[in-house]
Every structure is written in structure tokens, then in C-alpha cells.
Amino acid sequence: MATGTGCSSSGTAGLGIPGGILAGVVTGVWVARRHGIRVPVALDAVAPSLALAQAIGRWGSYFNQELFGRPTTLPWGLHVDQAYRPVALSRFSTFHPTFLYEMLWNLALVAGLILIDRRRILRPGRIFALYVLGYFTGRLWVEALRSDDANTILGLRVNTWTSIFGIAAVTVFLTASGLRRPAGDSDGPCDDGHRWAPIPPQGDSAVDNPFPEPRM
DSSP, X not given: OOOOOOOSOTTXXXXXXXXXXXXXXXXXXXXHHHTXXXXXXXXXXXXXXXXXXXXXXXXXXXXXXXSOBSBOOSTTOEEOOGGGSOGGGTTOOEEOOHHHHHHHXXXXXXXXXXXXXXXXXXXXXXXXXXXXXXXXXXXXXXXXXXXXXXXXXXXXXXXXHHHHHHHHHHHHHHXXXXXXXXXXXXXXXXXXXXXXXXXXXXXXXXXSOSSOOOOO
């Protein structure tokens, strides 16, 4: 598997995904509350798109020749130029394309979240929780294949610890709050219960008021 041209060095490229997700979620929650949008429903709505964005973004590692895994002789091994190889592994030329593994994992996560959500059996907010659980589970085994230098704590990479704590936190949350939707639970996007309705086709008299006033 040949690489593309290097756009930047692995030491200066990329952003921390967990930190980016956290910042985005905090901002999104603030905006949702200001506009009277139910936060759990909003989080569920964006969860599949976050996983899809991460899958697309992983290709940056391909062009940068960074964040690859340990040496491998598998047919899909990634060829890395000498300048981008770790010094200790400079004699090897092909490595696990961990960015590809993570991309495929995230695409499978997108499909799984959409299929589960369409069944409408989970409480609002649980699709997002499953996204976080799925992402950190995938990141956990991908980190185990990585060969680049990284900060460690007690012999484990920081991202490995982050994944472990993320998995544990979501598991505790789902265990304590439950997964299944109770009878009468609503997917309504607004705190006051009203729903937005699109403008009907011209001449359609079936809808008297396409924009009902919010119930106060």
C-alpha cells in the first residue's frame, strides 16, 4: 500500500480527537440550552456524523505518513518513507495502516448507530453514549498496534488510559441510567414539546398551521 506525499511531519500534524469532541460537545450543549433544544436528542442527532467525520479525517494520517502501527508483512501493509519511520524500526518498510483500521471501525460504528436509532428502542442520549463507547473501544485496540512515540503512564500510552476511562465512564452511565426507552418517552427536539413543521406545498390546505406556536 503506497503512501501519498507528506504534507507535514508527524510531530506537528493533527489534533487530539477526544479533546476536540469534548470541546464540541460542551459548545453544542450550551447552544442547545440557549435555544430550548433537548440536549440528549441533539447529541443523538450528531453522533453518527461525528463518527463519519472521524473516518474521513483519518486519511490525513495517510498523506502525512504518521500514526501508523507496528511493522507487518501483510499484503495491505503501509509503505512508509525512511524519513518518517521511527529510528528503532528504520530497517522495516511496511507497517500496519492503523488509520485505515480506525476508519473502517468508525464507518461500521456509523452504520450500527443508524440501525439502532431507527428501531427507536433506546432512551434519548443513549445513541451518543454508544458512539462514545464504540469510539473508545476501537481506539483501545488501535492504540495497541501503534509504534510511534507517545507519553505513557505506568507503561501505557495516555490515549490507552483515556480509552479505558472513557469505556468505564460510559458503562457506568448506561448501567445506572438504563438503555431502553420507557413508555411515552418522546424524541421531540424542543424542551417545551412543540415540533417544527415544514412549509406545505402550495395549494395544500390539509395543514392549517405549519408553524404551531410553542406551548408555554
